[in-house]
Amino acid sequence: xxxxxxxxxxxxxxxxxxxxxxxxxxxxxxxxxxxxxxxxxxxxxxxxxxxxxxxxxxxxxxxxxxxxxxxxxxxxxxxxxxxxxxxxxxxxxxxxxxxxxxxxxxxxxxxxxxxxxxxxxxxxxxxx
Amino acid sequence: xxxxxxxxxxxxxxxxxxxxxxxxxxxxxxxxxxxxxxxxxxxxxxxxxxxxxxxxxxxxxxxxxxxxxxxxxxxxxxxxxxxxxxxxxxxxxxxxxxxx
Amino acid sequence: xxxxxxxxxxxxxxxxxxxxxxxxxxxxxxxxxxxxxxxxxxxxxxxxxxxxxxxxxxxxxxxxxxxxxxxxxxxxxxxxxxxxxxxxxxxxxxxxxxxxxxxxxxxxxxxxxxxxxxxxxxxxxxxxxxxxxxxxxxxxxxxxxxxxxxxxxxxxxxxxxxxxxxxxxxxxxxxxxxxxxxxxxxxxxxxxxxxxxxxxxxxxxxxxxxxxxxxxxxxxxxxxxxxxxxxxxxxxxxxxxxxxxxxxxxxxxxxxxxxxxxxxxxxxxxxxxxxxxxxxxxxxxxxxxxxxxxxxxxxxxxxxxxxxxxxxxxxxxxxxxxxxxxxxxxxxxxxxxxxxxxxxxxxxxxxxxxxxxxxxxxxxxxxxxxxxxxxxxxxxxxxxxxxxxxxxxxxxxxxxxxxxxxxxxxxxxxxxxxxxxxxxxxxxxxxxxxxxxxxxxxxxxxxxxxxxxxxxxxxxxxxxxxxxxxxxxxxxxxxxxxxxxx
Numbered sequence: 160x161x162x163x164x165x166x167x168x169x170x171x172x173x174x175x176x177x178x179x180x181x182x183x184x185x186x187x188x189x190x191x192x193x194x195x196x197x198x199x200x201x202x203x204x205x206x207x208x209x210x211x212x213x214x215x216x217x218x219x220x221x222x223x224x225x226x227x228x229x230x231x232x233x234x235x236x237x238x239x240x241x242x243x244x245x246x247x248x249x250x251x252x253x254x255x256x257x258x259x260x261x262x263x264x265x266x267x268x269x270x271x272x273x274x275x276x277x278x279x280x281x282x283x284x285x286x287x
Numbered sequence: 288x289x290x291x292x293x294x295x296x297x298x299x300x301x302x303x304x305x306x307x308x309x310x311x312x313x314x315x316x317x318x319x320x321x322x323x324x325x326x327x328x329x330x331x332x333x334x335x336x337x338x339x340x341x342x343x344x345x346x347x348x349x350x351x352x353x354x355x356x357x358x359x360x361x362x363x364x365x366x367x368x369x370x371x372x373x374x375x376x377x378x379x380x381x382x383x384x385x386x387x
Numbered sequence: 388x389x390x391x392x393x394x395x396x397x398x399x400x401x402x403x404x405x406x407x408x409x410x411x412x413x414x415x416x417x418x419x420x421x422x423x424x425x426x427x428x429x430x431x432x433x434x435x436x437x438x439x440x441x442x443x444x445x446x447x448x449x450x451x452x453x454x455x456x457x458x459x460x461x462x463x464x465x466x467x468x469x470x471x472x473x474x475x476x477x478x479x480x481x482x483x484x485x486x487x488x489x490x491x492x493x494x495x496x497x498x499x500x501x502x503x504x505x506x507x508x509x510x511x512x513x514x515x516x517x518x519x520x521x522x523x524x525x526x527x528x529x530x531x532x533x534x535x536x537x538x539x540x541x542x543x544x545x546x547x548x549x550x551x552x553x554x555x556x557x558x559x560x561x562x563x564x565x566x567x568x569x570x571x572x573x574x575x576x577x578x579x580x581x582x583x584x585x586x587x588x589x590x591x592x593x594x595x596x597x598x599x600x601x602x603x604x605x606x607x608x609x610x611x612x613x614x615x616x617x618x619x620x621x622x623x624x625x626x627x628x629x630x631x632x633x634x635x636x637x638x639x640x641x642x643x644x645x646x647x648x649x650x651x652x653x654x655x656x657x658x659x660x661x662x663x664x665x666x667x668x669x670x671x672x673x674x675x676x677x678x679x680x681x682x683x684x685x686x687x688x689x690x691x692x693x694x695x696x697x698x699x700x701x702x703x704x705x706x707x708x709x710x711x712x713x714x715x716x717x718x719x720x721x722x723x724x725x726x727x728x729x730x731x732x733x734x735x736x737x738x739x740x741x742x743x744x745x746x747x748x749x750x751x752x753x754x755x756x757x758x759x760x761x762x763x764x765x766x767x768x769x770x771x772x773x774x775x776x777x778x779x780x781x782x783x784x785x786x787x788x789x790x791x792x793x794x795x796x797x798x799x800x801x802x803x804x805x806x807x808x809x810x811x812x813x814x815x816x817x818x819x820x821x822x823x824x825x826x827x828x829x830x831x832x833x834x835x836x837x838x839x840x841x842x843x844x845x846x847x848x849x850x851x852x853x854x855x856x857x858x859x860x861x862x863x864x865x866x867x868x869x870x871x872x873x
Contacts, residue, residue, distance in 0.1 A: 168293060221368050225361045232357035235350055250392045264411050271418040295570065302563050309556050318552055325559030332566035340573045348517050348575065352562055355524045359558070362528050363551050366535055370544045379552075382545045 219277065226269050233262055294335030301328035315377045319363055326356050392454060399453035399460040400512070401445070402438040402468055403505050409434040410501035417494030424492045428483040431497035432476055435504070439472035450871040452514055456576045459514040459872060466720065466868035467511035467643050470727070474636045475504040477731050477842055481738055482628035484836040489744040491537050491626070500632070503529035507640035511647075514872065516565045516575040519601075519644050523561060523608065526640055527554050530633055534625040537744055546624025553617040557607030564600025567593050577652050578872040584655050595656045601648065602659065602666075609641035611700055612669040615693045619677075622689035627741055630685060631734025634692045635727045642699060642723065646716050649706040651870045657707035664704050664802060670697025671809040679816050683749050684737055687816060688730075691775060694813060695726050701806055702790045705797035713869050718793045720865040722786035725850070729774040729783060732846030736768045739834045739843070748832065754820060755829030764833065764840070765824045767847035772817040774850045777810050782850045785858040 240247070240255045247255075269275060305324035312318050330349045337345025367377055374381050397404055413434070417427045442465060450461035478500055486492035506526025513519045531554060535547025569575050571593035572583045583589050606614040622630040653659075674694030681687040702718045705711040742748040758765035774783030787810065794803040823829075853861060 164290060164293075218368055218372070221364060225364055228357055229361050232354050235354060248391055254392075261411060264415055268414055268418060291570075298563075298566070302559075305559065306556075309552075309559075315548065315552065319555065322552075322555040322559050325556075326562050329559070329562035329566045332563065332570065336566065336570040336573075339570075342573065344517070344575045345569055348520075348565070348569070351517055351521060355520065355558075358524070358528060359551075359555055362531055363555065366531065366544070366548050366551055369535065369538050370541075370548055373539050373541050373544055379548075382548065 222274055226274055230262065230266070291335050291339040295332055298328040298332040298335070301325075301331065313378050313380055315367055315379055318379070319360070319367075323356060323360075326352055395451070396453040399445075399451045400458060402441040402472060403508050403512075405441060406434060406438050406501055406505045406508075409437075410498050410505070413501070414495070414498045417498065421494065424494055425483065425487070427494040427497050428479055428492075431501055432479045434501060435472050435476040435479065439469060439476070442469040442472050452578070452872070456578060457515045457518050458509065458512040460512065461871040462868045463647070463716070463720075463870045464508075464511040464643075466865070467639065468508045470639065470724070471504050471507045471511070471636060474632070474639070474727060474731070475500060477846075478504075478628065478632040478636070480838050480842045481631060481731065481735055482626075484834070484839055485626065485628050485738050485741075486536075488834070489537070489626070491744070493536075496533065496536060499529035499533055503533070504636070507636055507643075510640040511643040513644055513647060514577050516569060516577070519648070520558070520561060520565060522640075523604075523644070524558060526637065527558070527608070530554075530629070530637065533629045534621060534633075536629065537626045540745060542624040542745055543626065546621045549617050549624075550621040553607060557604045557614070559604075560600050560607075561604030564597045564602075564604060567597030567600060569597075571597055577647070580652055581872065584652070589655070591655065594653070595658050598649075598653050598656045598659055599662065602645070602662070605641050605645045606666065609638050609645070609696045609700075610693050611666045611696045612673045612693065613666075615670070615674070615696075618693055619681075619686045619689040622692070623683065623685045624745070626744060627685065627734060627738045630689075631731060631737070634688065634734065635730040638692065638696060638699075639723050639727065642703075642719060645703065646706075646719060647870055649703060650712040650716055651872065654707045654709060654712065660704060660707055663700060663706070664799065667697050667700035667704055668802060668805050670694060670700060671805055672697075675809045675813045675816075678813065681816070682751055684751055684754070684820075685749055687751070687820075688733060688737070691813070691817075692730070694809065695722075695775070697809075698722065698787065698790055698806060699726075701799070701802050702793045704799055704802060705793055708797055711793060711797050713866070714796070715793045716870060717862065717866040717868070718786075718789040720868055721862050722790050724861065724865070725774060725782035725786035728846050728850050728853075729771040729781075732767060732843050732850065733771040733775075735839050735843035735846065736764060736771070739764065739836065739839055740831060742832060751820060751823055752829070753831060755823045755827035755831065757824040757829070757831045757833075759828075760831065761833055763844060767843050768824060769821045770847040770850050772821050774854075776814045776817050780851070780854045782854040782858065785854055785862070789862060 236258060237255070240251070240258075244252075302325050305321045305328060308321035308324070309318050312321065330352055333345045333348050333352075337343065370382075371377055410431070413427060413430055416430070417424075421427050421430075445460060445465045446462075446469075448460070448465075450459060452459050479497060482496065482500070483492070486496060503526045506522050506524070506529070509518060509522035510526065513522060531547055531551040534550050535544050537543035565575075568580075571590040572580045572588075574580055574583060580589075584594075603614065607617075610618040622634060625633070670693055674690050674692075674697055678687050678690035678694065681690060699719050699722055702715045702722075705715045737749070740748045740753060747753070754768075757768070770781060774781035777783045777787035779785075787806070791803045791806055794806065
């Protein structure tokens with residue numbers, strides 16, 4: 160890597176700093192400032208904010224999120240499989256089906272373990 | 288075309304930031320985020336090399352790293368949630384049952 | 388690119404395939420039909436027996452690259468796969484009674500253990516960088532969960548979190564190291580990489596940096612100094628059968644990948660020899676010295692495992708020498724067998740004496756007077772301790788003998804000297820356990836659990852009699868387990 164290229168990198172970083180900073184600075188000088196209570200309020204989709212946002216989130220949300228996360232990300236392997244489907248050898252088709260079956264088994268397991276049921280009290284203890 | 292060494296330089300920078308953050312931060316969630324940064328810096332390096340070599344296997348590796356990272360998040364967050372139940376804290380300074 | 392994948396590829400991975408299918412089926416069986424958790428335990432034990440038979444059936448075949456060069460079934464991997472199947476079986480034998488008596492027995496434990504063993508088997512089979520990363524995670528993730536299995540006990544949860552965070556940290560190093568190695572050689576396939584390196588087309592600086600990062604990642608898994616700080620806490624906090632299982636098998640898996648990478652692919656990065664030398668020396672010194680100060684048997688065994696990682700690593704220092712590489716591999720495999728036998732046995736004794744989970748019966752004083760009431764158990768524990776020190780005629784002696792011979796042949800006299808001296812230091816704390824059992828009066832309370840007792844006695848018998856009769860033939864067998872690519 161020669162000096163010119165490093166210079167390009169430097170210029171790029173500089174531009175990356177200036178570009179977002181410029182509108183903020185311009186707005187600071189040009190924009191009129193007439194604050195009132197409504198403008199200073201927390202932005203909440205036009206509704207009045209209700210309660211404190213710092214309440215503990217129910218632990219069950221995490222359980223749902225974790226199960227969702229796994230199935231969501233595993234999908235990444237099915238995209239290329241589906242795109243190349245009509246060109247695949249038989250073995251690859253079997254592999255894909257096996258993969259889906261394993262995901263299905265995991266889903267059945269989570270279901271049976273009541274990870275997908277919504278309980279009003281706190282997180283269901285896994286039965287032993 | 289941006290030379291590969293730029294990407295590797297950036298990846299190494301991200302990796303170092305991640306590794307240092309793991310060592311200095313006390314909050315387990317932040318530590319885990321730093322680990323994610325390390326994994327993603329590896330992803331960046333992989334994609335950059337794959338483009339340089341015109342080779343698909345480097346990009347494939349990224350898929351695997353992403354899914355492994357998701358599996359790690361699932362296990363890690365589950366552990367953090369259970370430990371929060373017991374300790375009501377996710378700070379590693381609160382972990383003092385075991386000396387060392 | 389379009390090499391068709393056939394049933395031959397499946398045959399190359401038959402033990403792993405069987406275990407995955409068996410474990411998945413067992414997971415569903417466990418939630419739907421099985422009432423007694425013990426049934427799950429026996430079914431998974433049966434799975435390991437079948438896997439062991441399948442692995443033994445693979446012995447003696449020509450090396451076979453399978454799944455487009457992702458994995459390889461060579462003598463080295465088959466040797467270790469058989470050992471892993473056996474370890475899984477022992478792991479279940481040690482765990483079942485312990486989990487049941489402490490009220491933490493869940494069917495998932497056995498399934499997780501099976502998945503973990505599959506990951507370790509794949510660590511022995513790797514022929515591609517992608518597989519190293521995947522196998523490493525496959526065996527680590529279940530171990531994190533198993534470490535925290537005694538929840539809501541705070542020490543177990545804490546151990547799990549520590550293990551998880553440092554394990555994830557290590558996999559970050561691993562991933563970045565693999566990326567650099569890929570960048571240096573333009574391929575992830577290990578056989579191709581060997582070709583590229585021999586043709587002199589690899590970027591050596593990048594390769595060395597990548598190899599060093601991969602070494603760091605593996606160093607966490609095999610617990611060498613300075614990547615060992617999690618070990619005492621995790622072994623201490625985890626349920627004892629899990630600690631024993633980890634101490635024995637995770638180290639084997641780490642060494643499997645380390646040997647394949649460094650002996651077979653990276654001899655060219657001889658620059659790392661001093662680094663390995665330092666890691667080995669530090670592990671031997673620090674592990675043994677720190678173990679002296681321990682009062683808790685679990686922590687003592689944890690530090691001792693660090694020291695043993697150092698001994699094995701000292702033979703791996705010879706990796707860059709093409710003539711000594713195979714000998715180093717054989718010596719390390721032999722030492723692993725000796726180490727695994729003694730480790731499982733010693734942890735079995737710990738399990739028998741632990742009164743409630745993580746409480747009472749874990750201090751060294753609790754072993755006082757063991758020889759009076761339980762002479763068999765005390766004798767077995769003494770055999771394990773002697774094997775750890777390396778006293779003839781136990782298997783551990785032959786293990787250290789072969790290891791130090793390789794180290795001397797490679798010309799690392801200083802390292803061999805450190806090894807012998809630290810072995811003498813280690814005699815102090817190992818013999819203290821023996822002395823407490825035989826010389827001090829006490830009223831030890833021991834569980835009557837025939838399966839664990841039988842496992843302990845079998846391990847002791849093997850440690851003693853293999854050492855007396857079959858050490859050289861076992862070493863010859865290990866020598867045949869050479870690393871190959873096709």
